[in-house]
Amino acid sequence: MKYLSSIGLSAKDETVLKSLIDLLGARTSEEWIYRDDVMVDALLLDFDNSEAVAAWNTKPESVRRNTIAYSSEIPGISFARRLAKPLRAADLIAVLKDIEENPGKADKAPASSTPPPSTQAPSEISTLAECVARHSEGLLRLTFGDREVVLDRQRRCFSTSESGESLAALLAHPFQEFQVTRGADVNLPPDGSIKWLDQKALLWLVGQSGSHGRLIDGLEQGGLFRITRWPGFGLVRPSQTVLTLCSMLTRKNAMSIEEIRSVSGVPEFDIIAFINAASLTGILVAQSGDAAKPDKPAAKPELPTERKGLFAKIRSRLANTRA
Amino acid sequence: MSEIKVIITGTPGAGKTTAIAAISEVPPVRTDTATTDELADVKSETTVAMDFGELTLEDGQKVFLYGTPGQQRFEFMWKILVQGGLGLIVLVDCTRADPIADMGMYLDNFADFVAETGAVIGLVKRDVNDTPAVDDFYQALSQRGLMFPVLEVDVREQGDVSLMIEALVSLLEFA
Ligand SMILES: Nc1nc2c(ncn2[C@@H]2O[C@H](COP(=O)(O)OP(=O)(O)OP(=O)(O)O)[C@@H](O)[C@H]2O)c(=O)[nH]1
Numbered sequence A: 001m002k003y004l005s006s007i008g009l010s011a012k013d014e015t016v017l018k019s020l021i022d023l024l025g026a027r028t029s030e031e032w033i034y035r036d037d038v039m040v041d042a043l044l045l046d047f048d049n050s051e052a053v054a055a056w057n058t059k060p061e062s063v064r065r066n067t068i069a070y071s072s073e074i075p076g077i078s079f080a081r082r083l084a085k086p087l088r089a090a091d092l093i094a095v096l097k098d099i100e101e102n103p104g105k106a107d108k109a110p111a112s113s114t115p116p117p118s119t120q121a122p123s124e125i126s127t128l129a130e131c132v133a134r135h136s137e138g139l140l141r142l143t144f145g146d147r148e149v150v151l152d153r154q155r156r157c158f159s160t161s162e163s164g165e166s167l168a169a170l171l172a173h174p175f176q177e178f179q180v181t182r183g184a185d186v187n188l189p190p191d192g193s194i195k196w197l198d199q200k201a202l203l204w205l206v207g208q209s210g211s212h213g214r215l216i217d218g219l220e221q222g223g224l225f226r227i228t229r230w231p232g233f234g235l236v237r238p239s240q241t242v243l244t245l246c247s248m249l250t251r252k253n254a255m256s257i258e259e260i261r262s263v264s265g266v267p268e269f270d271i272i273a274f275i276n277a278a279s280l281t282g283i284l285v286a287q288s289g290d291a292a293k294p295d296k297p298a299a300k301p302e303l304p305t306e307r308k309g310l311f312a313k314i315r316s317r318l319a320n321t322r323a
Numbered sequence B: 001m002s003e004i005k006v007i008i009t010g011t012p013g014a015g016k017t018t019a020i021a022a023i024s025e026v027p028p029v030r031t032d033t034a035t036t037d038e039l040a041d042v043k044s045e046t047t048v049a050m051d052f053g054e055l056t057l058e059d060g061q062k063v064f065l066y067g068t069p070g071q072q073r074f075e076f077m078w079k080i081l082v083q084g085g086l087g088l089i090v091l092v093d094c095t096r097a098d099p100i101a102d103m104g105m106y107l108d109n110f111a112d113f114v115a116e117t118g119a120v121i122g123l124v125k126r127d128v129n130d131t132p133a134v135d136d137f138y139q140a141l142s143q144r145g146l147m148f149p150v151l152e153v154d155v156r157e158q159g160d161v162s163l164m165i166e167a168l169v170s171l172l173e174f175a
């Protein structure tokens, strides 16, 4: 049993929130109940209500933990959890599930009630994807024992001791296990002795392997996503999951992580890896989750079971042909 | 059980026969013949009817791979060939003068079929010539209101041919 409360919501939003919570039923792992008289597991804060934000700032950490910033703009990036207005069941479910799975994910107090995102102190770098996303200029060397990757942002290329699958495996190690060197501290052997490759192949793999279920800063958990083209896969043959996500995200209408998950059955962890990879390689279009969503296109008609079965059989037959 | 087929098209020499040979369980039924006309300078053999290959699924059902004859004078066959097809693979030979126009020509020729199903664009011989940029192909597609995967492939590699078919299946199921 988990409890949720709110601060500063309009009467209408509060009613909507309570009825959504009542309707959640089995769609979250735990049962959620709206209560404001007990110690809660999640707190929805109306980030557009400056009095509410001020009041929230005076509360003890135990109360503020697992706060969800609820706003019609992109709320301060210091919040690990955000919901866009208006409230939607899918977004709420996604964020509550995230709280169930990662309680106490770090939040920092916002400096003011309406901070422009860029002035926010950036949060700790916790994944390789985040590290590379923030390193937009100059050299970056990642060392792991005697294995390494050097990224040259200026020249848009990289070099590595690894090849294909072994590079993907290397990049999957927790970020803290890498030794990171930046800029002038990176000593390169004389030019000509290194083989440089297009950085896109590395950026794609960094997103795929180095995301650990966390979106890169600036991408909203409740946002809508699509891609402008299929990625160039480069060094590693794409999995079936990746091909599925490519197809779904090239649809005309952007989709939320929750929609992608419910239509494709792909776990959120893999969807986030894909979105990060697309962002790093410059093919992602992200919209705020509350952006006026065009009238929901008529849901794609379900394929007949027979056809789905045929596709599954073709995939399984072709899986054997992969070297 | 109706026949499941994937159609592979592209200019003469793009690699349709090669692609089918790379993945088919049976040696492709070659209908190649010695080239006699202007193509003779480029290639000694060309496909005059169609290439044919097959894959057997776990329950015994077959997927047939048909390669269209590349030369435009066999165009009359294309419409018959595609009836009931699952989707189209267009191989674009990047050593030719205007690969984007080649792609456009096949998308026009198969416009009805492609609209009903979907297509995968395979860019071949990128080792010889890696222009135009992949983005330029996407732009040409988007001008036609289309969004299909454009994949750089080597059709001599079974895995690359497999990837094109897998991408086609994903497209049909999820796009
Ligand atoms: N260098 C290079 N050669 C390739 C590549 N892919 C295919 N080829 C060669 O290109 C040629 C393709 O020939 P075919 O497979 O007969 O072409 P086709 O499309 O069946 O031609 P038609 O039957 O005349 O329409 C073969 O010689 C292949 O070895 C590639 O990626 N790089």
Ligand SMILES: [Mg+2]
Binding pocket: B016, B017, B018, B032, B046, B047, B051, B067
């Ligand atoms: Mg041929």
